[in-house]
Amino acid sequence: MPELPEVETVRRGLAPYLEGRSLVRVDVRRADLRIPVPRDFAGRATNRRVERLWRRGKYLLMELDDGATIIAHLGMSGRLVLAGNGVNGQGRHDHVSFETEDGTHIVFNDPRRFGLITLAGPGDLENHPLLAAMGPEPLDPAFDGAVISAALRTRSASIKAALLDQHVMAGIGNIYACEALFRARISPRRKAKGVAGQRAERLVLALKQVLTEAIEAGGSSLRDHRRPDGGLGYFQHSFAVYGREGEPCPGCNCDRDETGGIRRMVQGGRSTFFCSRRQR
DNA sequence: CGGCAAACCTGCGAGC
DNA sequence: TGCTCGCAGGTTTGCC
Numbered sequence: 001m002p003e004l005p006e007v008e009t010v011r012r013g014l015a016p017y018l019e020g021r022s023l024v025r026v027d028v029r030r031a032d033l034r035i036p037v038p039r040d041f042a043g044r045a046t047n048r049r050v051e052r053l054w055r056r057g058k059y060l061l062m063e064l065d066d067g068a069t070i071i072a073h074l075g076m077s078g079r080l081v082l083a084g085n086g087v088n089g090q091g092r093h094d095h096v097s098f099e100t101e102d103g104t105h106i107v108f109n110d111p112r113r114f115g116l117i118t119l120a121g122p123g124d125l126e127n128h129p130l131l132a133a134m135g136p137e138p139l140d141p142a143f144d145g146a147v148i149s150a151a152l153r154t155r156s157a158s159i160k161a162a163l164l165d166q167h168v169m170a171g172i173g174n175i176y177a178c179e180a181l182f183r184a185r186i187s188p189r190r191k192a193k194g195v196a197g198q199r200a201e202r203l204v205l206a207l208k209q210v211l212t213e214a215i216e217a218g219g220s221s222l223r224d225h226r227r228p229d230g231g232l233g234y235f236q237h238s239f240a241v242y243g244r245e246g247e248p249c250p251g252c253n254c255d256r257d258e259t260g261g262i263r264r265m266v267q268g269g270r271s272t273f274f275c276s277r278r279q280r
Numbered sequence: 281c282g283g284c285a286a287a288c289c290t291g292c293g294a295g296c
Numbered sequence: 297t298g299c300t301c302g303c304a305g306g307t308t309t310g311c312c
Contacts, residue, residue, distance in 0.1 A: 003305060034288075034307075058306080076306055077290075093290085112289045114306055157282060166307085173305055222305065223292080242305095268284070271303090 002058060002074040004138070004171030005214035005235065006225045010080050011055045013228030017082065017104045018050045018062065025099040033095060034075060034116040041119055045070060045098075057134050057170030067122030071130060075114025077224045083107050085230025106228070135169040138207045143169070145201040152200070155192035159203075160267050162192035172207070175220060175242045178273045180206040182241045182251065187279045188265075188272045213238065241273040249275035 002010070026045045031037040038044075048064040055061065060080065062070035072080065081087050083105035089097040096108040096117050108117055120128045135151060136143050151169065155162045162168050163177040172180070181188050183206035186199055195203060219225055219233035222243075227233065236243075240250050245264040248254065254261060254277045265272050 006305075073306085075289095076304065110289095111291065112304090112306095114288070114290095154281090161283085164306090175305060220305075225305075269286090270306095 002078065002219075002225060003173035003176050004055075004058060005176070005211055005217075006219035006233065007055055007058050007060055007074065007171070008215050009219040009225075009227055009233060010074070011053055011060055014080060014082075014106060015053045017100060017106065017228075018053050020049065020051075021100040021102060021104070022047060022049045023098050024101050025097075027089070027097045028095070029097070030095040030113075033110065033113050034073070035118060037096065037117055038119060041117070044068060044119055050100075056131055057137070057166055058173070059131065061125070069120045069125045070117065071120060071125075071128070072108065072117045073115050073130075075110060075112060075116070077112040078108065078110035078115030079224060079226055080106060080108050081226060081228050081230060085226070111224075133167050135165075135167050138169050138171060138204075139211055143204065143208075145197075145204050148204050149196045149200045152192040152195050157192055158188060158267060159186060159190050159192045159195050160188035160272055164268075164270070168192075169207075171211075174270050174272075175239070176207070176210055176214065178242045179210045179240060181279060182206075182274060183210060185251075185279050187276070188267060188274050190280075241275065244273060249278055251275060251278045254278070 023045055026042040028037050028042050048066055050062050051065055052063040058073060060072040083089050087107045087109050089105055089107045093109050093111045094107050095110060098106045136147060152162055160177055163172045184202040186203060214235040217233055217235035218227055220236040221232040222236055225233055241262050244262045247262050249262055262273055262275055
């Protein structure tokens with residue numbers, strides 16, 4: 001499910017229930033996620049207070065009062081939801097659950113188990129292998145044309161592939177890569193190193209805008225994404241190209257013919273949606 | 281380094 | 297109704 005806006009939506013939804021609260025009970029019902037939940041996970045998290053719920057790229061991070069940090073990634077199908085919204089903590093794919101001191105139950109549910117929950121000890125987060133090499137946050141004010149140009153300058157891969165590479169920048173997935181390239185009018189086939197100057201400026205602006213708008217809309221609910229309260233995001237209604245193969249291009253209104261309309265191609269095994277007339 | 285395919289795992293919709 | 301196929305928002309690994 002989750003790219004940066006969806007993870008940020010989850011963070012915002014859960015923060016009021018977690019920040020400043022102690023975890024009085026932690027249950028691991030299934031530990032064989034993408035990387036195994038550590039054996040001592042429940043013991044190390046129980047009776048710790050959550051100081052801060054924050055996000056790095058697509059990772060949700062729960063900083064605990066002993067300096068350790070719970071690391072969660074939702075993979076393709078993961079959810080972190082408040083119990084009671086169709087999830088009770090006992091379901092087939094309810095793998096980990098947390099209960100806070102005021103009786104709130106939060107459940108990590110992930111049918112495909114591409115997600116993970118683990119824990120970094122005090123001081124270990126910065127060097128944690130999952131996070132250490134991650135690129136900059138696209139919504140950081142310091143993320144600008146110069147930063148993105150420097151990150152892309154050495155990359156001969158396509159710009160679409162570069163956007164999906166979490167070492168280049170953090171949090172972009174297939175949907176927002178397609179949407180940002182459309183807004184920036186850049187061909188997904190263009191070499192990443194060819195995105196500099198004005199193109200880089202347009203791309204930075206497009207990324208910031210599409211991510212911000214998506215967060216404001218509560219993310220995109222296609223198959224799996226739910227807000228922590230069970231509610232739907234609705235940014236999917238604002239997609240310009242993603243999943244719109246065969247439709248007229250909303251930018252130039254070109255219709256489906258030799259050169260126009262929204263087309264789908266496969267890059268690196270992932271679908272790319274684009275308008276070859278508008279994106280160069 | 282790059283590009284690609286496959287692997288991880290389950291569910292869903294389309295088509296027959 | 298029921299089966300098979302293809303596809304899915306992510307990431308890693310291995311091969312050429």
